[in-house]
């Protein structure tokens with residue numbers, strides 16, 4: 001028998017009137033997160049450094065759901081950029097209910113001692129700085145009933161072959177979530193999704209047990225709708241694990 005949904009999750013648009021910000025929404029995983037929040041009725045704000053990538057996202061989402069998609073051509077890689085961005089979202093929309101940062105991508109190299117300075121800067125320093133910049137600008141502006149859900153990969157739990165600096169970045173994001181939870185002490189809901197490999201527009205085929213980007217989005221919406229879920233690392237390695245987590249989150 002399927003698990004009954006709570007009343008708000010049974011609505012067609014349970015997040016109607018809410019404002020969700022997805023830094024990294026132009027990316028492969030971010031696209032699924034953006035689509036899921038739009039389907040749940042939210043206004044979804046996606047900042048991006050590159051107009052072409054914002055236009056591509058709007059095209060992928062389509063005109064009808066895209067009516068509530070707000071692309072903003074703006075960087076969020078520095079503290080100052082992020083403060084400006086968060087102020088702008090509050091000024092334009094009056095509130096920020098949920099933030100789901102899905103920042104950074106993949107990189108392959110060789111041993112850790114062969115990493116060059118450009119790769120380190122791009123795949124560890126810049127992406128980790130962007131995550132902290134987003135957290136320090138958006139967490140204090142979050143609605144009291146809102147949520148902050150970081151996206152990280154299992155690479156953060158094991159030193160991934162030929163992708164050690166991605167593992168180091170993901171480990172930093174996981175610890176950032178723990179640090180935010182420790183500092184907030186329950187005043188805001190902070191969680192992270194811990195992902196295995198994801199099927200997405202750049203990698204449409206793979207092991208059938210892997211989640212799709214849209215399923216990551218469904219999990220992020222379920223977390224946003226579950227007021228009792230806080231300070232958790234939610235493991236989503238396989239579709240079977242997703243089904244278990246959704247049943248729990250929606251119970």
Ligand SMILES: NC(=O)c1ccc[n+]([C@@H]2O[C@H](COP(=O)([O-])OP(=O)(O)OC[C@H]3O[C@@H](n4cnc5c(N)ncnc54)[C@H](OP(=O)(O)O)[C@@H]3O)[C@@H](O)[C@H]2O)c1
Pocket residue numbers: 023024025026027028029030047048049050053054077102103104105106122126127130151152153154170195196197198199200
């Ligand atoms: N794809 C997977 O299979 C998978 C699996 C597990 C975990 N993850 C995690 O999910 C997150 C997103 O991955 P993805 O596959 O969606 O990556 P992606 O397609 O490369 O997208 C990365 C996103 O991050 C944004 N970004 C902002 N600042 C950045 C910076 N300094 N460097 C790089 N990107 C920056 C990009 O925005 P712009 O449009 O401004 O460039 C883009 O929207 C990452 O943390 C990744 O580790 C992904």
